[in-house]
Amino acid sequence: MEGIDFGFGLSKSSSVQLDKVDLTLYRRLEALEPGVRVCMACGSCTSTCTAGPWSGMSVRKVILNLQRGKDVGRMLSCCMLCGKCTMVCPRGINTRHLILSLCRIYEKV
Amino acid sequence: MENKNVLVIGGGIAGMEAARRLLQLGCEPVIVEQSDHLGGHVAGWHKLFPDMMSAPELVEQMAAGLDGVTVYYRTRVANMNRLGSGYSVMLSNGMSLQCGAVLISTGFRLFDASKKEEYGYGVYDHVVTNSDLEAWFGGAPDDRIPDSPARVAFVHCVGSRDLKAGNPQCSKVCCMTAIKQAIEMKEKFPSAEVWCFYMDLRLFGKKYEDFYIAAQRDHGIHFVRGRVSEVSEDIHGHVVLKAEDTLAGTPVKLNADLLVLMAGMLCNDDTQGLARMVHADVDSDGFMRSRDNIYRINESNRPGIFFAGACTGTKTVPETVAEARAAALDIYNYLNGRD
Ligand SMILES: Cc1cc2nc3c(=O)[nH]c(=O)nc-3n(C[C@H](O)[C@H](O)[C@H](O)COP(=O)(O)OP(=O)(O)OC[C@H]3O[C@@H](n4cnc5c(N)ncnc54)[C@H](O)[C@@H]3O)c2cc1C
Ligand code: SF4
Ligand code: SF4
Ligand code: SF4
Numbered sequence: 154m155e156g157i158d159f160g161f162g163l164s165k166s167s168s169v170q171l172d173k174v175d176l177t178l179y180r181r182l183e184a185l186e187p188g189v190r191v192c193m194a195c196g197s198c199t200s201t202c203t204a205g206p207w208s209g210m211s212v213r214k215v216i217l218n219l220q221r222g223k224d225v226g227r228m229l230s231c232c233m234l235c236g237k238c239t240m241v242c243p244r245g246i247n248t249r250h251l252i253l254s255l256c257r258i259y260e261k262v
Numbered sequence: 263m264e265n266k267n268v269l270v271i272g273g274g275i276a277g278m279e280a281a282r283r284l285l286q287l288g289c290e291p292v293i294v295e296q297s298d299h300l301g302g303h304v305a306g307w308h309k310l311f312p313d314m315m316s317a318p319e320l321v322e323q324m325a326a327g328l329d330g331v332t333v334y335y336r337t338r339v340a341n342m343n344r345l346g347s348g349y350s351v352m353l354s355n356g357m358s359l360q361c362g363a364v365l366i367s368t369g370f371r372l373f374d375a376s377k378k379e380e381y382g383y384g385v386y387d388h389v390v391t392n393s394d395l396e397a398w399f400g401g402a403p404d405d406r407i408p409d410s411p412a413r414v415a416f417v418h419c420v421g422s423r424d425l426k427a428g429n430p431q432c433s434k435v436c437c438m439t440a441i442k443q444a445i446e447m448k449e450k451f452p453s454a455e456v457w458c459f460y461m462d463l464r465l466f467g468k469k470y471e472d473f474y475i476a477a478q479r480d481h482g483i484h485f486v487r488g489r490v491s492e493v494s495e496d497i498h499g500h501v502v503l504k505a506e507d508t509l510a511g512t513p514v515k516l517n518a519d520l521l522v523l524m525a526g527m528l529c530n531d532d533t534q535g536l537a538r539m540v541h542a543d544v545d546s547d548g549f550m551r552s553r554d555n556i557y558r559i560n561e562s563n564r565p566g567i568f569f570a571g572a573c574t575g576t577k578t579v580p581e582t583v584a585e586a587r588a589a590a591l592d593i594y595n596y597l598n599g600r601d
Contacts, residue, residue, distance in 0.1 A: 166450060170517045175541075188490065193461060193462075194508055195424075195488065195489035195508070196487075196489060196507075196508040197462045197489045197491040197505075197506070197510075198491075198504030199506040200491040200504050200513050200514075201492060201504070202513075206513050211511070213506065214511065237518045241380075242426075243419075243425060243427075243489065244425060245425035249436055261310075
């Protein structure tokens with residue numbers, strides 16, 4: 154049937170198969186910054202981030218994307234390592250160290 | 263009963279209800295209350311969820327059952343020692359008591375919202391707490407509340423679920439209080455837009471979800487899932503909130519005429535001191551430690567020392583009242599040598 158043009162294509166499903174997610178990056182981050190486990194996705198980090206509104210930087214999204222097996226390399230490059238997010242995190246996560254740790258992981262891969 | 267005297271420390275609704283029941287059971291309760299009135303925090307609220315019952319009327323009704331109970335106002339426990347099978351107590355007013363059992367019903371302390379400096383309580387002109395708003399609903403004047411606010415914002419979890427504020431626990435009643443108060447504000451100011459900024463909505467009790475549905479359906483209250491990270495004040499005196507709308511994944515700002523902070527419930531300052539006097543334990547959350555948190559919530563680890571109400575953790579009014587009744591029966595049985 155190859156080569157026949159039906160006039161439409163199939164778009165890829167955006168659904169994430171949770172049991173097939175590749176958690177390699179997330180596990181490595183967990184080892185370097187165990188605090189990542191207690192994120193409650195409150196968004197304080199994102200809301201307070203000076204770079205956020207212009208660059209899309211969001212610690213919350215970085216963490217969530219890693220937990221869903223997605224790449225976050227592009228977002229990381231927007232962080233200025235100012236540490237404001239660490240000041241506001243209600244779960245006391247060292248988000249600045251979290252980002253630094255991720256940068257190290259990305260350097261290695 | 264060898265010694266029918268029961269010292270009740272704290273005359274909030276927990277202490278009041280326990281004293282009333284102890285009296286009915288033939289005991290002789292004595293209430294020691296540090297303030298000048300009974301009812302504790304509830305005496306300062308306006309209407310109680312979920313029935314929107316009048317809080318002052320409830321306190322009044324409960325007080326009517328206390329005929330025959332000695333109440334010492336503006337009084338605290340100065341000293342308390344185990345003596346024989348009971349306790350020997352010195353009060354700050356110079357009185358001394360020998361009692362067979364002691365009920366600790368000292369309640370909670372509201373989180374001091376000025377400690378979350380980023381929200382500007384006590385600094386900006388139009389920032390109040392849940393407690394201030396209850397007082398205002400009850401008729402107390404408050405200059406911080408504008409005559410006709412166009413936008414009102416509620417911030418959940420102020421001093422709760424927050425390690426930086428020293429309290430990782432959820433205060434459990436404030437989501438419900440926020441929605442109740444949001445509806446009440448909307449009823450007072452129908453043209454106002456009302457916003458609730460929450461992390462999770464915890465509406466765990468009987469008919470609580472009805473309030474959430476009514477807030478959405480009948481009152482058009484806006485819900486934003488994101489924790490407010492900071493608040494500033496503009497030149498017009500508006501409060502400007504910053505948060506992330508975590509469901510949309512975008513940072514958001516809101517200019518509001520009034521900000522209401524949902525201050526959480528913490529253990530009382532005295533908890534540690536009282537516990538030390540009778541060698542009772544303080545739990546890891548700072549509240550009094552019950553023998554367990556499932557079956558023996560009313561009992562301490564010391565003979566003759568019992569608990570009721572918010573001194574062991576955040577409680578609603580019906581939970582507090584039910585515990586007070588249970589504690590009264592536990593004390594009665596204890597004084598009669600039954601477990
Ligand atoms: C803003 C807000 C709104 C609320 N609205 C509702 C509602 O609508 N419905 C509902 O079900 N629940 C509501 N609650 C919960 C309710 O307030 C509590 O369940 C209730 O106050 C608990 O009663 P209590 O007697 O244990 O403690 P408290 O009310 O704190 O009373 C304790 C009493 O002990 C006294 N005391 C403390 N220490 C000492 C001491 N060392 N010596 C002598 N006396 C002492 C205090 O002065 C006080 O009178 C609300 C809570 C908040 C914060
Ligand atoms: S450290 Fe990076 S992510 Fe955190 S607030 Fe600063 S720029 Fe934003
Ligand atoms: S502030 Fe902390 S808990 Fe909140 S989303 Fe960011 S990392 Fe997670
Ligand atoms: S009840 Fe709601 S507002 Fe109160 S601490 Fe819990 S989640 Fe926050």
